[in-house]
Each structure stands twice: as structure tokens, then as C-alpha cells.
Amino acid sequence: MDIYQLLRSYLGSTLRQRALRSPWTYRLLKQAVAAQKRHYPWQAAHRLLLNTIDQAAAAFLQKGPVIWHNVFFPTEVLYGLGTVPFAPEAAAVVATGLGIAERALQRAEGDWVSSEACSFHRLAHGCDREGYFPPPGAVVCSSHLCDTAPQSLAATAAYHGVPFYLLDVPHQQDDTALEYVARQLKSITFSLVETLNLAWDEDRFQAALVNSNAARERLLAINRLRQQRPACIRGEEAHSFIYLMLAGFGAATSVEVYGELLTELAQRYRDQRRAVPEEKARLVWLHLRPYYPNAIFQILEQEAGAVVVCEEMNYVYWEPLDPERPFYSLAHKVLSHHGLGPITRRIEAILAMVDAYQAGGVIHFAHWGCRQSTAGLRMLQDALRERGIPFLNLEGDCVDQSKYAPGAVRTRLEGFLEMLL
Amino acid sequence: MSKLMGWLCHYTPVEILTALGYTPYRLLGRKGNNPRAATYLPGNLCPYVQSCLEAAIKQELPPLAGVVIARSCNAMIHLANVWPRYGLKGKILILDVPRRLDDNAVFYFSQNLRRLASELAHSGERQLNEERLWAAISWWEEQRAAWRKLLTCRAAGEDPPGGEEIMDGLARWQTPLNQREAEKWETVINRLARQPCRKSARRPRLLLSGSILPQELIAMVEACGGLSVFEDSCNARRLLLAPAVGAEGDPYLYLARLYLGGPPCPRMVNDREKRCRYWAEAVDRFHIQGVIYHAMKFCDAAMYDFLALKSFCEKRGLPLLRLDGDFSGGNRGQWQTRIEAFLEMLEVR
Numbered sequence: 001m002d003i004y005q006l007l008r009s010y011l012g013s014t015l016r017q018r019a020l021r022s023p024w025t026y027r028l029l030k031q032a033v034a035a036q037k038r039h040y041p042w043q044a045a046h047r048l049l050l051n052t053i054d055q056a057a058a059a060f061l062q063k064g065p066v067i068w069h070n071v072f073f074p075t076e077v078l079y080g081l082g083t084v085p086f087a088p089e090a091a092a093v094v095a096t097g098l099g100i101a102e103r104a105l106q107r108a109e110g111d112w113v114s115s116e117a118c119s120f121h122r123l124a125h126g127c128d129r130e131g132y133f134p135p136p137g138a139v140v141c142s143s144h145l146c147d148t149a150p151q152s153l154a155a156t157a158a159y160h161g162v163p164f165y166l167l168d169v170p171h172q173q174d175d176t177a178l179e180y181v182a183r184q185l186k187s188i189t190f191s192l193v194e195t196l197n198l199a200w201d202e203d204r205f206q207a208a209l210v211n212s213n214a215a216r217e218r219l220l221a222i223n224r225l226r227q228q229r230p231a232c233i234r235g236e237e238a239h240s241f242i243y244l245m246l247a248g249f250g251a252a253t254s255v256e257v258y259g260e261l262l263t264e265l266a267q268r269y270r271d272q273r274r275a276v277p278e279e280k281a282r283l284v285w286l287h288l289r290p291y292y293p294n295a296i297f298q299i300l301e302q303e304a305g306a307v308v309v310c311e312e313m314n315y316v317y318w319e320p321l322d323p324e325r326p327f328y329s330l331a332h333k334v335l336s337h338h339g340l341g342p343i344t345r346r347i348e349a350i351l352a353m354v355d356a357y358q359a360g361g362v363i364h365f366a367h368w369g370c371r372q373s374t375a376g377l378r379m380l381q382d383a384l385r386e387r388g389i390p391f392l393n394l395e396g397d398c399v400d401q402s403k404y405a406p407g408a409v410r411t412r413l414e415g416f417l418e419m420l421l
Numbered sequence: 422m423s424k425l426m427g428w429l430c431h432y433t434p435v436e437i438l439t440a441l442g443y444t445p446y447r448l449l450g451r452k453g454n455n456p457r458a459a460t461y462l463p464g465n466l467c468p469y470v471q472s473c474l475e476a477a478i479k480q481e482l483p484p485l486a487g488v489v490i491a492r493s494c495n496a497m498i499h500l501a502n503v504w505p506r507y508g509l510k511g512k513i514l515i516l517d518v519p520r521r522l523d524d525n526a527v528f529y530f531s532q533n534l535r536r537l538a539s540e541l542a543h544s545g546e547r548q549l550n551e552e553r554l555w556a557a558i559s560w561w562e563e564q565r566a567a568w569r570k571l572l573t574c575r576a577a578g579e580d581p582p583g584g585e586e587i588m589d590g591l592a593r594w595q596t597p598l599n600q601r602e603a604e605k606w607e608t609v610i611n612r613l614a615r616q617p618c619r620k621s622a623r624r625p626r627l628l629l630s631g632s633i634l635p636q637e638l639i640a641m642v643e644a645c646g647g648l649s650v651f652e653d654s655c656n657a658r659r660l661l662l663a664p665a666v667g668a669e670g671d672p673y674l675y676l677a678r679l680y681l682g683g684p685p686c687p688r689m690v691n692d693r694e695k696r697c698r699y700w701a702e703a704v705d706r707f708h709i710q711g712v713i714y715h716a717m718k719f720c721d722a723a724m725y726d727f728l729a730l731k732s733f734c735e736k737r738g739l740p741l742l743r744l745d746g747d748f749s750g751g752n753r754g755q756w757q758t759r760i761e762a763f764l765e766m767l768e769v770r
Contacts, residue, residue: 116465147495147722148721151690154690158693168519180526184525368465371496375499379502
């Protein structure tokens with residue numbers, strides 16, 4: 001059963017947005033998904049979906065203070081406070097699957113949100129103003145890696161009349177920067193406690209960091225397994241777990257999902273259940289992928305046997321957190337991101353991924369409007385060329401299906417594969 | 422050896438450059454397309470940044486001892502990445518600029534400024550003398566005060582120097598080719614003040630806003646019959662920082678407060694209310710009748726700044742015109758048609 005099809009039937013009915021605020025929607029969805037358990041190729045993906053439904057229910061039914069955050073904000077803070085985190089950029093992906101993207105993008109355009117802006121944020125704007133998103137109690141956002149997120153989320157906070165907290169992340173990684181970020185994290189945490197009238201529970205806060213470490217350990221183990229030949233999970237399948245990196249760290253449920261994925265993956269490696277019948281090439285995937293139906297992974301993995309074995313977004317870039325020093329260690333995590341600072345840091349990280357995963361090529365999906373990821377490509381391309389690693393910059397849009405040109409994408413992929421294989 | 426030190430973002434503390442014996446030289450971009458910069462940076466990145474890189478690659482800039490790049494937005498961050506490799510030779514100093522204004526941010530920025538001063542200091546003179554820095558702060562404050570005074574005469578509805586002349590003067594002020602020229606700032610201002618005004622004060626009074634305003638836009642607005650009386654941009658009014666409140670003993674803390682507390686750039690998302698107050702004050706004091714927003718293509722901050730301005734204008738009943746620009750000198754025909762229609766509408770009101 002297609003989960004999106006089921007949801008679409010709800011949202012397309014007269015209930016429309018109201019369906020999202022009905023507990024029956026989530027009960028029905030969970031039952032439908034639970035009944036389909038054995039049809040999921042990965043039980044971890046099934047578990048992730050059930051958890052996501054629970055999280056969506058908590059947000060839409062306002063089971064706690066809903067805090068909107070961008071995908072780079074350390075969510076351990078939000079789980080540690082017992083709030084309900086909601087990532088509009090991630091929710092935009094769901095909106096794409098639900099088929100409401102066109103309408104939401106039109107709404108954003110009607111509200112004068114420029115079409116030059118990142119479509120994740122345009123879509124989130126449209127979904128919010130059309131009533132498809134749960135209203136926030138507060139909005140938090142970090143400034144690193146994306147210029148649009150702080151602007152877009154500040155505008156959303158102003159629209160809803162709720163407080164907005166900016167985590168300003170510098171590009172340096174020295175002690176002064178660490179101190180600066182740690183102080184802000186502490187200030188934001190206690191401002192949320194005060195504004196939302198939350199009960200401060202130090203044990204719960206520390207538990208979120210413990211969960212984060214446990215999830216990190218499992219993800220590292222998964223990544224180590226994926227470095228082995230041949231691949232036992234396709235890149236298309238592994239991509240769905242990126243959601244946890246963007247919105248799940250700090251939650252106990254993320255530990256469960258990664259744990260289940262690790263167990264399944266280890267079993268598949270023991271059984272040598274290959275991801276594709278014949279692995280002809282191994283690829284590193286940079287940035288995100290398109291979330292509407294497309295043939296990219298079909299062409300790469302199923303038709304050509306070029307398996308995506310590593311996603312940049314699944315890369316563990318930070319050291320374990322210290323629950324005794326939560327703000328400092330979270331600041332350290334934020335500042336450790338390989339996308340921060342000079343582009344050479346990102347290049348080094350990508351070259352390390354290429355080596356560790358024994359990859360023969362790199363694909364960057366250049367999402368329209370993401371200037372952070374695309375602006376440094378020339379230097380990345382030069383570095384890869386020096387190492388003789390084929391590179392493809394595939395231009396497109398992650399959520400706006402109207403920008404997808406199947407013929408052109410196939411031509412570019414086939415050209416790249418010809419060079420690679 | 423050249424004593425000119427290039428800078429781009431208006432959060433760059435020129436006082437430090439002056440105190441260290443450099444002549445600050447603002448990179449204001451160039452007219453025309455940027456084909457060579459486009460091979461190093463993607464097409465959908467800030468055209469101002471592309472334009473500055475192109476000017477450097479084509480060696481159209483005067484000889485610079487180096488350049489200070491403030492990592493104030495994504496485009497600047499990427500310029501800082503490519504500049505050492507494809508731009509100019511010479512010193513490249515990178516400065517992180519906070520996006521918020523509070524004690525924590527001021528302290529952090531002051532540390533960065535101290536580091537910048539140390540990196541910029543000539544060999545054998547590792548520490549910048551604080552007295553010289555205070556002297557430079559006073560020198561710059563004197564200049565800004567004179568500019569503010571000149572620009573404020575436009576508030577009273579006197580026959581003012583037009584926006585075109587002001588922008589031209591400000592551009593010359595930001596781009597002196599040596600210290601002797603920099604010291605002639607009074608001449609630039611006095612000449613402007615004495616200049617007979619050929620533009621009637623009865624023309625529609627306009628506020629022009631944007632991240633960086635092309636001079637051609639202001640010239641066109643005035644050629645079409647409007648009068649630019651307030652230019653809210655990082656190459657105009659936002660340069661004219663008012664002295665920071667509270668005398669600090671430490672010049673770096675003072676500078677940090679001065680720059681972060683100045684008229685907010687759209688990047689300062691936490692300062693949106695302050696930005697609205699800034700617009701409100703400009704509209705009231707300068708008797709603004711209409712607003713033109715120049716949306717620099719691919720500037721994420723400007724895209725959302727426009728939304729805030731639109732909401733502000735709707736509340737105040739002010740007509741607003743948005744013009745998209747790529748800093749290349751293109752779009753002129755379209756701009757002219759739209760400006761003429763906008764001014765016509767203002768005259769009818």
C-alpha cells in the first residue's frame with residue numbers, strides 16, 4: 001500500500017486540512033501501516049514510518065509545545081526539553097509526496113516569496129499559510145549552512161506571533177566560537193523553558209544527549225558496514241533514513257530505528273544479500289535527492305549497477321556528546337559540521353568518504369536555490385579531478401516536480417555512467 | 422608596496438585598516454557580465470560578489486595590498502573560498518560577523534576584530550596601538566557625522582542634493598586611491614553641499630532600499646522625475662553608523678557594538694523590528710511618498726527583507742515598487758517603464 005496514496009485520499013476529501021488535526025487520521029494510518037509490515041523491505045523503514053506518524057500526530061494534535069526548527073539546529077535541545085520538534089523543511093518533503101506541493105508553491109508565489117529562493121522553504125511557506133502545518137509555539141533556527149532558513153523561519157515566527165530564537169553559528173572552530181555558540185544554546189534552552197512554561201528536567205535533557213550518542217554509535221556501525229563490498233542496501237533505500245539526521249537526534253525512537261537497521265544490515269552482509277545483482281560501481285551522493293517520483297536511482301542502481309553507497313547527509317561529522325557538559329558538547333557538534341568554514345573542509349570530508357567507501361564516482365544533486373551546497377562545486381570538482389574521480393553535478397529541484405526533466409536527467413546520467421563503467 | 426586594502430561588506434571595520442596605515446578601498450563591483458567569475462561560482466549566486474570577483478580576475482582593481490572578506494552571508498563565504506585561488510594575490514583576511522546583537526555577540530565580534538587587527542598588523546608591529554585605533558575611530562566618526570548632516574538636510578524638504586549626486590559622492594568616499602585622497606573627504610562633502618540643486622523638491626520623495634543599490638538605478642529614478650531622499654543600502658545610508666551608546670574602554674568592544682548596532686542589514690534576522698523602526702523613522706522624517714525596493718537577484722536576505730518591507734508599506738499605505746536587478750547594467754528598459762508608471766501613480770495620488 002502507498003502511504004501517500006492513503007493520505008492523499010484524506011486530504012483530497014472535503015475534510016482537507018482538518019483531517020490533519022483529527023486523531024482518527026493517525027490511528028487509521030498507523031493501523032494501515034502496521035498491517036503492511038511484512039511488505040516493507042526494511043523493517044527499520046517500517047519502524048521509522050510508524051515513529052514519524054506518531055511525531056506528526058503529536059505535532060498536529062498539539063500534544064505538547066510544538067517547536068519549529070531548521071534541519072541543522074541540534075534537536076537534542078528540543079527532545080531534552082520534552083517538546084514536539086517540527087522541521088518544516090522535512091515536512092515539505094512529505095507535502096511533495098502528498099501531491100500538495102504545486103498548490104503550496106503557488107501560494108508562496110502569491111505571497112511574493114521569490115522563486116529564486118530555496119523551494120523547500122517556499123513549499124514550507126505555502127503549506128504553513130494554507131494550514132497544512134501545525135502552528136508553532138516557538139521557532140528556533142541555526143544560521144549555519146543556509147541563509148534562507150533563518151529568514152524564512154523568522155518570517156514564520158512573525159506570522160504566527162511566536163518567539164524566534166536564532167543560533168548564530170560562526171565559521172571558525174576555535175575556543176571563542178565554541179564559547180559563543182555554547183552560551184547561545186544555553187540561553188535559547190532556558191528562554192524556551194521560560195516562554196513556553198516548560199518544566200526543566202536535567203535528567204531528561206541529559207538523556208537526550210545519551211540517546212544522541214547511542215544513535216550516533218549505531219549510525220557509525222551502519223556506515224562501517226556500508227563501506228564493505230558488495231553493497232547490501234541501495235542508496236535509494238538508505239536515503240529515507242536521512243530524516244533522522246535532520247530531525248531525530250536526541251529521540252529514543254531514533255536509537256531504535258538505527259538499531260533495527262544495523263541488525264538487518266548486518267544480517268544481510270552475513271547472508272551476502274546484495275543490493276543489486278551485479279555491483280559495477282560505487283558512488284558517493286552529495287546533498288539531497290528529489291523526493292517526487294523520478295527515475296534517477298532506477299537508472300543508476302537497478303539498470304546500471306552503480307550503487308550509491310554513501311550519502312553526505314549520513315556522514316557522522318561530530319564527536320560523542322558529553323551529557324555532563326551538554327551545551328559545550330552540542331556547540332562542538334554544531335561547529336564540527338564539515339560544511340562550515342573554508343570549502344577545503346568539505347572537500348577533505350568528501351575525499352575521506354570516497355576513500356572509506358571505495359567509491360569510484362561522486363554525484364552532487366544541485367538543488368535549485370541551495371547556494372550553500374552548489375557555490376563551492378568548482379573547487380570540489382578540481383579536487384576530484386586531481387584524484388581522477390569522475391564527478392557529476394546533476395541540477396534539479398528536490399521538491400518541485402515541475403523542474404524535473406526526465407529525458408535530460410537520463411542523458412546526463414548515462415553519459416556519466418559511460419565514463420564510470 | 423600598495424597601502425590600499427580592499428573590503429566588501431559594510432560590517433568591515435575600516436577603522437582598523439586606517440589605524441594600521443592602510444587606505445580602505447571598497448570593492449563596488451563593475452558594470453557588465455561576469456563570464457570568468459561564472460566559471461568559478463554558480464550563476465545563481467549574488468551578482469555583486471560575482472562582479473567583484475570578475476573585476477579581480479580581470480585586474481580591473483587598483484593594486485591592493487590585500488582584501489578583507491567578511492563572512493556575512495553565503496555569497497561572501499563562497500567568495501572567501503574562491504578568492505585566494507582565482508582572485509587576487511596579496512593578504513586575504515577573513516572576518517566572521519555575528520548575525521545578532523547582544524552582549525555575547527558583541528564580545529565574540531570584538532575578539533574577531535582583535536584577531537583581524539593582529540593578522541593585518543605589519544611585521545615587527547604585532548600589536549596595534551590602541552591610541553591609534555581610537556584616533557582612527559574618531560576620524561571615521563567625524564566623516565560619518567558630516568555625511569549624516571549633509572543627508573539629513575534632505576529631511577527638512579530643503580532643496581537637497583539629489584540622490585544621484587549623493588551616491589556618486591559616497592562611491593568616491595569609499596574608493597580613495599591613496600591616503601591623500603582619503604583625507605580629502607571634506608572636499609567631497611562640501612562640494613556636494615554647495616552644488617546648486619537642479620531638482621525640484623516638489624518631485625515625489627522616495628525611499629530606495631535594497632542590499633546594495635546600483636548608482637544607475639538612482640540616476641534613472643531621478644531622470645524619470647522622482648527624488649531619492651533616503652537610500653537604505655550597504656553602499657549608502659547603512660554606512661553612516663551613529664556612535665555606539667556607552668563609552669567602552671576597549672576599542673574593539675566599541676567597534677563591535679558600533680557595527681553590530683548600526684542600521685541593520687537584512688541579514689540580521691533578529692533585528693527585524695529594529696529594521697521596521699528604521700524604515701518608519703525614515704518615512705516620517707524624510708516625508709517619503711513612495712518606496713522602491715531593489716531586489717538583488719539571488720540574495721536570500723533581500724528576498725525576505727522585501728516581504729517585511731511590503732508588510733510595512735501596506736500598514737503605512739505607502740506605494741511600493743519592486744525592481745529585480747543583477748548588478749550588470751541590464752534590465753534598464755524594463756526598469757524605466759516600471760519606474761515611470763510608478764511615479765505617474767504617485768503624482769496622481
